[in-house]
Amino acid sequence: MHMFFVLSRLAWRYLWxxxxxxxxxxxxxxxxxxxxxxxxxxxxxxxxxxxxxxISVIPGHVQIHNPDYLDDPSVNNRIAYTDTELxxxxxxAGFSSWASRVRVPAVVTSERESRGVTLLGIDPEAERSFxxxxxAAVDGRFLEGPDDKGVVIGAxxxxxxxxxxxxxxxxxxxxPDNEIADRGFRVVGLFHAEMEATEESYAFIGKHTAQDMxxxxxxxSEVVFVGDDYRDVEPVFDKVAAxxxxxxxxxxxTEVDTYLGxxxxxxxxxxxxxxxxxxxxxxxxxxxxxVMAVFERIREIGLxxxxxxxxxxxxxxxxxxxxMLLAVGLLIGDLLAWATIKPLEGGIDISVVAKxxxxxxxxxxxxxxLDIGDVILANVVVLVLGFLASLSPAWRASRYEPVEAIxxx
Amino acid sequence: xxxxxxxxxxxxxxxxxxxxxxxxxxxxxxEKGEFVCLMSPSGGGKTTLLxxxxxxxxxxxxxxxxxxxxxxxxSKGQLADLRLANIGFxxxxxxxxxxxxxxxxVEFVMQVQGVAAAERRAKSLAxxxxxxxxGLETRxxxxxxxxQQQRVAVARAIVSRPELVLADEPTANLDSKTSAELMExxxxxxxxxxxxxxxxxxxxxVQSYAKRLVRxxxxxxxxxxxxxxx
Numbered sequence: 001m002h003m004f005f006v007l008s009r010l011a012w013r014y015l016w017x018x019x020x021x022x023x024x025x026x027x028x029x030x031x032x033x034x035x036x037x038x039x040x041x042x043x044x045x046x047x048x049x050x051x052x053x054x055i056s057v058i059p060g061h062v063q064i065h066n067p068d069y070l071d072d073p074s075v076n077n078r079i080a081y082t083d084t085e086l087x088x089x090x091x092x093a094g095f096s097s098w099a100s101r102v103r104v105p106a107v108v109t110s111e112r113e114s115r116g117v118t119l120l121g122i123d124p125e126a127e128r129s130f131x132x133x134x135x136a137a138v139d140g141r142f143l144e145g146p147d148d149k150g151v152v153i154g155a156x157x158x159x160x161x162x163x164x165x166x167x168x169x170x171x172x173x174x175x176p177d178n179e180i181a182d183r184g185f186r187v188v189g190l191f192h193a194e195m196e197a198t199e200e201s202y203a204f205i206g207k208h209t210a211q212d213m214x215x216x217x218x219x220x221s222e223v224v225f226v227g228d229d230y231r232d233v234e235p236v237f238d239k240v241a242a243x244x245x246x247x248x249x250x251x252x253x254t255e256v257d258t259y260l261g262x263x264x265x266x267x268x269x270x271x272x273x274x275x276x277x278x279x280x281x282x283x284x285x286x287x288x289x290x291v292m293a294v295f296e297r298i299r300e301i302g303l304x305x306x307x308x309x310x311x312x313x314x315x316x317x318x319x320x321x322x323x324m325l326l327a328v329g330l331l332i333g334d335l336l337a338w339a340t341i342k343p344l345e346g347g348i349d350i351s352v353v354a355k356x357x358x359x360x361x362x363x364x365x366x367x368x369x370l371d372i373g374d375v376i377l378a379n380v381v382v383l384v385l386g387f388l389a390s391l392s393p394a395w396r397a398s399r400y401e402p403v404e405a406i407x408x409x
Numbered sequence: 410x411x412x413x414x415x416x417x418x419x420x421x422x423x424x425x426x427x428x429x430x431x432x433x434x435x436x437x438x439x440e441k442g443e444f445v446c447l448m449s450p451s452g453g454g455k456t457t458l459l460x461x462x463x464x465x466x467x468x469x470x471x472x473x474x475x476x477x478x479x480x481x482x483x484s485k486g487q488l489a490d491l492r493l494a495n496i497g498f499x500x501x502x503x504x505x506x507x508x509x510x511x512x513x514x515v516e517f518v519m520q521v522q523g524v525a526a527a528e529r530r531a532k533s534l535a536x537x538x539x540x541x542x543x544g545l546e547t548r549x550x551x552x553x554x555x556x557q558q559q560r561v562a563v564a565r566a567i568v569s570r571p572e573l574v575l576a577d578e579p580t581a582n583l584d585s586k587t588s589a590e591l592m593e594x595x596x597x598x599x600x601x602x603x604x605x606x607x608x609x610x611x612x613x614x615v616q617s618y619a620k621r622l623v624r625x626x627x628x629x630x631x632x633x634x635x636x637x638x639x
Contacts, residue, residue: 002523003521003523006520006521010506010508010509013508013509014508017507017508300506300507303500303504303505303506304506305489306463306465306492306498306500307492307493307498307517307518307521307565308489308490308492308493308494308518308521308522309489309493309521310485310486310489310490311485311486311489312486313521401465401466402465403460403465403466406465406500
């Protein structure tokens with residue numbers, strides 16, 4: 001430890017011997033670090049938003065279905081348990097947020113247009129806490145209960161169908177006997193979503209109304225469960241799995257929407273690649289700085305060796321110098337990133353390009369997410385790779401013969 | 410007691426297509442407490458001999474003993490330890506670490522030795538006063554004259570009381586007055602602390618302080634005489 005302080009003081013002094021070079025290098029490291037963290041925060045924010053939006057539409061972190069439902073989401077592939085049995089299984093099992101729903105493909109027809117949608121028969125109170133629809137922001141009103149006879153559709157779908165609140169539309173699907181099941185509904189509300197695709201894809205009716213229309217008694221298509229964190233769904237999954245038998249399939253959200261699941265996995269890999277790419281650009285400057293720093297003091301290195309410093313101490317001194325340079329640059333870069341990301345946490349309006357973004361599930365507002373894990377990853381990667389990059393010049397410095405170094409012109 | 414023993418040392422350098430014999434079967438003993446001047450024209454081998462004795466350069470053949478340790482077979486690490494513990498160096502130029510102050514330069518060797526901070530501070534201040542640099546402790550080398558820098562280097566070389574001080578042209582960059590002061594200091598240390606000095610020099614004035622003059626030519630000793638110091 002004593003020697004560490006001796007070498008650290010020397011390293012720090014040598015670092016500031018050439019102020020200009022050190023400041024230029026520090027600026028490069030700080031800007032590089034800022035770029036790493038800022039871009040990571042933007043990307044993380046975008047992916048998080050996509051996943052959050054995606055999960056809210058799925059919705060839920062864990063779902064149960066008929067084993068065939070995910071391949072064929074028809075009314076025939078319903079859950080074997082009735083609503084009453086589901087309440088008995090999950091009502092007192094300690095789940096904070098869960099709901100059963102009817103979910104089938106359907107066609108919505110106005111007097112002018114028709115569109116295919118996903119018809120959701122829901123109990124609005126059970127889904128209020130995790131629904132992607134903000135009930136209070138609906139034009140008109142949202143459903144008032146599972147027996148509500150009205151329909152709520154997205155604002156975009158209303159545009160497409162050229163309908164509006166108060167007008168009637170017909171919803172058509174098929175019952176378990178493959179007969180047409182249809183009914184006229186009055187549009188009672190228009191919901192708004194982050195993405196127009198969502199507004200165009202869903203129609204909400206009361207769960208009991210849906211069961212009546214489809215003639216499926218009190219059975220449902222899916223049960224959804226929401227935990228505390230979508231990144232850690234295992235506790236909810238295990239708890240749900242313990243309550244059911246093999247007649248139903250328990251799925252994590254990553255299995256229900258594999259695109260979103262893959263996206264989350266890809267995100268971490270992308271972060272690492274991004275950090276490494278930026279570092280590689282930085283490393284040229286870092287190695288050049290260290291090589292120059294060593295080259296311009298060969299005589300002094302020779303002197304230190306002559307006075308009794310061991311080669312390992314010279315090696316340590318150069319590495320400490322490199323680590324100090326990186327640590328200061330990282331600190332400045334981290335602070336810069338924090339200072340620029342924090343004010344943007346309220347969201348960045350990217351509606352100019354939102355149409356394009358929507359193609360892969362992103363919304364028109366981008367919320368940068370400064371994740372401490374990403375900051376640590378960027379810092380650790382830079383320090384570790386910086387350490388490796390500094391080994392070569394440090395090794396060369398420690399290999400000088402004192403007598404040759406002292407007489408070096 | 411023998412402080413330094415060199416037996417049949419040979420060292421050849423290649424310069425262009427010529428082999429230069431820097432040390433040519435050279436043998437010499439230096440007793441503890443001696444004040445020896447190595448003299449030779451340029452290229453006579455005195456710096457090579459000094460570097461070999463200090464473990465900075467390894468001879469092609471022959472043996473070098475410091476006290477009772479043979480050093481020509483030591484590893485780099487062992488040689489570093491030997492220099493740190495037993496040998497003080499004063500070079501002709503580029504003697505100081507430019508990023509450290511005068512006091513920090515003097516303390517440097519003691520720091521590497523692991524001497525406690527309070528002891529380092531006390532010793533460094535005392536030695537700087539002894540070499541006439543009181544008040545300049547916080548100056549960096551660039552803020553001092555050549556003579557002052559050389560005195561700092563001397564202070565560093567002797568502050569931990571090494572048994573042997575090797576000085577290569579220590580007065581080459583100094584004016585005659587500073588040069589005389591430096592040699593007085595060496596003489597005092599030699600007499601009061603029984604420190605062995607081996608000084609390589611051209612300077613006739615420096616030679617006058619030595620108790621023993623060793624003349625070299627083409628890597629060989631051609632004269633070795635005792636003399637009464639000035």
